[in-house]
Amino acid sequence: MNFCHYSAEDVIGRVCYAAELKDYFERFFSGSRYLKPNRNCNITSRVSGCEPGWACAVSVPEDVDMKDFVNIPARTDDCQPCCEGFFCPKGLTCMIPCPLGAYCPTATLDTDTGICKPYSYQLPPGMPNHTCGGANIWADILTSRDLFCSSGSYCPTSTQKIPCSSGHYCRTGSTSEKACYNLISCNEGSSTQHIQAYGAMLIAAIFTILLIIYNCSDQVLTIRERRRAKYREAASRRAKERVKADERTMELSTLHQSSEDVDYNDSGTSNASQENILKLRSQTCNNTDDNLDHSSKKRLQKGKQIHTHSEIFNYAYSQIEKEKAMQEIQSLSFSEVTTTMAVNAETRRRPTIEVSFQDLTVTLKGKGRRHLLRCVTGKMMPGRITAVMGPSGAGKTMFLSALAGKAHGCKITGSILINGKPDSIHSYKRIIGFVPQDDVVHGNLTVEENLWFSANCRLPANMLKQDRVLVVERVIECLGLQTVRNSLVGTVEKRGISGGQRKRVNVGLEMVMEPSLLILDEPTSGLDSSSSQLLLRALRRETLEGVNVSMVVHQPSYLLFQMFDDLVLLAKGGLTVYHGSVREVEEYFSEIGINVPDRVNPPDYFIDVLEGMVKLNTSSGVTCEQLPVRWMLHKGYHVPPDMHANAAAMFPEGQLSSNVLNDNEGAAEDHSFVGEIWEYVKSNVKVRSDVIRHNFLRTKDLSNRSTPGILVQYRYFLGRYVSC
Ligand SMILES: Nc1ncnc2c1ncn2[C@@H]1O[C@H](COP(=O)(O)OP(=O)(O)OP(=O)(O)O)[C@@H](O)[C@H]1O
Structure with a gap:
């Protein structure tokens, strides 16, 4: 109570009771900007304590029920300025302790403006003995900062205000000072720490990193590509070596088998040995995944993903070599059974479109x-x-x-x-x-x-x-x-x-x-x-x-x-x-008397005929212009009416079937305007x-394939530009 000129009893008698506090805070939190005066401050009985920064005592404190949340006691005695560390809003007649972070000194009169500083209330007119009191308001920090400890200082209690020391900073409403980060200089009375230095350092760091990425990305990509190429080449080499080794094994087996066959059946030897080659090749082709380790093989068998570049390339190249071998089998094969066996076993077929x-x-x-x-x-x-x-x-x-x-x-x-x-x-x-x-x-x-x-x-x-x-x-x-x-x-x-x-x-x-x-x-x-x-x-x-x-x-x-x-x-x-x-x-063309001359490439000759560069001299008398009609008649297709003359010229009258010529196309060609x-x-x-x-409209998809969505495709699209 060092900050108050009353005795302790006097102070307690002036502090708001439960009913007054309830009344005050209900109005405060209801958002009302101007508080309604309490029962002590109506027009007929307005005491000095109703003015801002002032409070009054209760005449008979013993009669007041402190737990009564409803009835506001009468306060008309000994009205005095509000104590330091308390605030007394206008119309309340009692004191409320200021909260932590607030600074509530006794106000002093600014004679120039007539305002009680640091608050902004004026002395009431017509009351010459009235002086400035204590704090008059309490508001949240966004509405008014008057009551709060100002920035650059801190207030350990609501009556103490200490300037922030150097190396520290204090924001509005601080109860203690905060140490500034290293590398940041904070002067005495700093309200905030200036982290521009950190910002500058961050920008410099980002710039440096970007510079490093820019200079090294090519290098990184090249190294990555080189590593991949190394795996790829190794996989390709391994797959080829394996095929070669298999071929040598096959040759030896074939030689061995042939020498046995000669003893029994001379005539069937070549066929039998070729069959053997095919069988052996088919067998070796099936050992596709021999280049892979055990766990990779297992994952492949389960249709799971294999991960390392090395495994993936090994898998890809052994498949490619196998496919090549299968194609070779097909070209070597003379036995339909063997070919079918090979193709069915190994050639993956896609959905077909006819x-x-x-x-x-x-x-x-x-x-x-x-x-x-x-x-x-x-x-x-x-x-x-x-x-x-x-x-x-x-x-x-x-x-x-x-x-x-x-x-x-x-x-x-x-x-x-x-x-x-x-x-x-x-x-x-x-x-x-x-x-x-x-x-x-x-x-x-x-x-x-x-x-x-x-x-x-x-x-x-x-x-x-x-x-x-x-x-x-x-x-x-x-x-x-x-x-x-x-x-x-x-x-x-x-x-x-x-x-x-x-x-x-x-x-x-x-x-x-x-x-x-x-x-x-x-x-x-x-x-x-x-x-x-x-x-x-x-x-x-x-x-x-x-x-x-x-x-x-x-x-x-x-x-x-x-x-x-x-x-x-x-x-x-x-x-x-x-x-x-x-x-x-x-x-077909020779049937109609168009024979390709010796040492002339047939497709070239046919195009020359169609271009009209070759003068046709056929036994059937077919001209270049008649070739399309000739094809239609050959296949039994309908001949459009404007080509009937060409068709008729090729065959004696009556030899053309009527349904070939009976076509109405063009009948409705002549339209009015x-x-x-x-x-x-x-x-x-x-x-x-x-x-x-x-x-814009989606056609029904019958392809049975679901491709990546638009967003994923867009990611790949952006990836293209990153690569550029
Ligand atoms: N949109 C169009 N508008 C006008 N004429 C067209 C159009 N499209 C094609 N043509 C014509 O149709 C004819 C056939 O064209 P097309 O491109 O199919 O010929 P092509 O046989 O492929 O020729 P080339 O071998 O020279 O490429 C040409 O005479 C061409 O001028």
Whole structure:
């Protein structure tokens, strides 16, 4: 009570009782800015203690029930200024102790302003004997800081205020001073520690780290890549050595077996020894995982992921070598049983897609309605490579685009069936690869990065890492891209890999997604003969897994031509001249008197004929223009009316079956002006709705493959830019 000029009893008599405290805090916490005066401060009986910073005593303290939370006692006696360390709000007439962190000295009058400092109340008018009292308010720190210990000082009690010493800082309402961090200088009376030094140090540290990362990232990536390459090469070497060792074992066994066979049956020796070779190779091929340790083998058997680079590459390369051996078996095999055994056991087949089309006609919109493709009927089978050939502008690209559902802005009639059903080709887009004529590779990435981006985005999301590595490594191996796998593809400004290699990467982007239908537009253009053969061999390998491969090809060499299974030959105007097996094309043309001269490459000759560069002098009298009609008649297809004259010219009157010629196509071709406009509007609406459906609406997915979601794909996309 050193801070109060009353006696202890006087102070106790002035401190608020329970009912007054309750009344005060209820009003305070109800958010009322101005407190309602209590019963002692009404207009009729207003005492000095009702003024801010003043309090009064109770006349008979003994009569007051301190536990009475309801009745406010009468305080009218001996009104005096509020004690230090207490606050006395206006209209309350009693004292409340200030809380910790507050500083409540007795106010002094500022004669200039007439305000009781450090508080902001004034002396009441008309009361000349009244002086400044103690604290008058109590508020939270956000509303008013008047009552709280000011910043730069600390208040151990509500009557003591000590300036913050140097090396320390004190915030508003502090009861003790806080030591500043090392390295930070805090002067006397500091209200906060200035951590700018730390901020500067942090920025400098981040900058240094970034600088180190920038300078070393290349190094780190190179080292990582070098390590991976080391594992890869070791795995490849091990797998090859293993195959060689197996081959030597086989040779020895074969020699041994042959010498035994000679004694019994001379005639059957060669066949028997070859069978032995095949059997032994099949057996050794089955020991794929011999390069792996026991735990990795176990994980593989359970279909689990293997983790280290070394294990993954060992697995991938032993699989690749095994596949190569299996292909060799197939080419060596003469016994169908052995081949079937090998293929069935080891060749993984993908879901198959058979594409059949009937009377496929693509017509250009607008005036003239030119046919870009006309009445094309046929089928493309899984496990076969179909070449699409024809003179320039014949509609080869348009044909494959129409099949792939990428022919926009044209009217397409006829039917396309997928596996015999009229499903939309877009429903299978996740297992259809399309290699356009123009490059779609990313020039600022390496060959391997390009392939990995495509593989990550388009392979099944749940595919194990080792299988992804196998797929990518297999494609790199198949396409002969080993030597340039880490080279930048290159752009116009920055020279990268060669044009032929770039073309192969383009094809690789689609091969790594393991498609069931692979459509390629001129993948061999610009490639030399050996590169083209390498590519065809890679595609041939795909067909072993049941992939349906169709490609536009220009001027294939004879060797390359023989590597195709089927041929679609288109004449100008998009009409079919031949669609069938490559083996039978020469026979078909010779039947109509078109024989390929000696030492002329058959595909070149057929294109020359269709270009009109070869003057036909056939016994049957068929002209170049009649070849499409000849094909239609040969297959028994309907002949469109505008071609009837050509058909009739080839056969004497009456020899043509009426159902071949009875076709109404074109009967409704002559429209009135209004009819033409109506047709135009109709087709335009259809094209727009096709575009909207293709871009915005989801077609039902029938591919049975779930690829990574948009966000994951976006992550891979961003990853590409990080790599750049
Ligand atoms: N959107 C289009 N608008 C107008 N004409 C088109 C369109 N698309 C294709 N054509 C025309 O259709 C014809 C066939 O084109 P396509 O590209 O299919 O020929 P191609 O046989 O692949 O030729 P090339 O071998 O020269 O690449 C060409 O005469 C072409 O001009």
